[in-house]
Amino acid sequence: MNKDDDDVLFFTFVKKLVNLNKSIRWAGIANQLGIIIKETYREGLRPLLTSEDNLEYAANTIARHKERMKYEPKIGKLEYTLAKYEKVNRIMIPLNNDNNYLLFSLDVQEVDYDNIIKENIIPFIEGKEVFE
Amino acid sequence: MHLAKNALNLDSSIIWVGITNRYAILLNVEQKEGTTPFLTEEENEEYASHSITRHKSRGKFESKIGKLVYAFGSYNKIRRATVPINEEYYLLLTFNKEATNADQIITKKVISLTEKHKQKFVV
Numbered sequence: 001m002n003k004d005d006d007d008v009l010f011f012t013f014v015k016k017l018v019n020l021n022k023s024i025r026w027a028g029i030a031n032q033l034g035i036i037i038k039e040t041y042r043e044g045l046r047p048l049l050t051s052e053d054n055l056e057y058a059a060n061t062i063a064r065h066k067e068r069m070k071y072e073p074k075i076g077k078l079e080y081t082l083a084k085y086e087k088v089n090r091i092m093i094p095l096n097n098d099n100n101y102l103l104f105s106l107d108v109q110e111v112d113y114d115n116i117i118k119e120n121i122i123p124f125i126e127g128k129e130v131f132e
Numbered sequence: 133m134h135l136a137k138n139a140l141n142l143d144s145s146i147i148w149v150g151i152t153n154r155y156a157i158l159l160n161v162e163q164k165e166g167t168t169p170f171l172t173e174e175e176n177e178e179y180a181s182h183s184i185t186r187h188k189s190r191g192k193f194e195s196k197i198g199k200l201v202y203a204f205g206s207y208n209k210i211r212r213a214t215v216p217i218n219e220e221y222y223l224l225l226t227f228n229k230e231a232t233n234a235d236q237i238i239t240k241k242v243i244s245l246t247e248k249h250k251q252k253f254v255v
Contacts, residue, residue, distance in 0.1 A: 048193075048196050048197050049193060049196055049197065053193060053196070056192070057192075057193065060189050060190075060192070063189075064186045064189060067182045067185075067186065068182070068205065071171065071175065071179070072207070074170050074171060074175075074209075075170050075171070075207045075208075075209050075210050075212075076207040076208025076209035076210070077207065077208050078205060078206070078207055079206040079207060079208065080205075080206050081203070081204065081205045081206075082203070082204040082205075082206075083190055083200060083202075083203045083204075084200070084201040084202050084203075084204070084235070085194075085197040085198045085199065085200055085201060086197070086198025086199050086201060087196075087197045087198040088197050088198075090197075111235045111236065111239070112235075113235065114206070114232055114233075114234065114235070115232075
């Protein structure tokens with residue numbers, strides 16, 4: 001697969017992901033260095049953070065995740081992390097053996113994030129050959 | 133410190149509770165009777181230290197997205213959460229895998245409890 005193919009696949013992936021659930025506000029894919037490869041917003045959304053803020057957020061999130069990996073032999077592999085803020089929920093899911101990361105945000109009113117992740121997001125990721 | 137013990141008894145899915153200050157010193161730890169610790173004492177201290185470091189790095193966008201209410205991680209074997217008590221102290225919780233409603237447990241039970249105990253933790 002060449003870079004252009006990847007580009008299209010990643011773009012399609014984040015676009016489809018944002019439409020999986022009405023409470024998803026923003027979705028992005030980051031690489032191992034925490035650099036956002038592709039991102040998209042829910043249509044009509046007034047974002048809380050700028051694209052530059054999202055870049056910094058992604059870099060910090062991936063750096064924090066790497067500290068957690070030390071205990072995986074004892075507590076198991078990380079499925080997802082969530083940070084609940086007063087105005088938004090932010091989630092990170094490692095993809096294809098920690099080569100990429102899915103970052104997305106949910107409306108703060110959404111309390112059923114565990115169900116959304118397990119019922120909507122993870123099956124969607126598992127069905128995508130780009131992350132196999 | 134009754135907070136850790138009380139927090140441990142809030143829900144059957146909570147199996148470990150720690151209280152740490154902002155210097156990541158574990159002040160109190162409670163493990164649910166009959167459960168086996170996943171981490172050693174030293175590992176818990178290191179975990180506390182990493183949790184607090186991570187928490188500090190999450191504050192950057194507070195003016196835009198609000199204060200952090202809690203941070204949560206779901207692993208294959210357990211689930212963990214960091215809940216700020218105030219600006220100086222934090223409650224660390226470990227849940228078993230059956231805790232599928234962690235948001236409800238944290239926002240309805242744990243935060244109500246930390247609110248009650250808040251004044252005992254001097255900033």
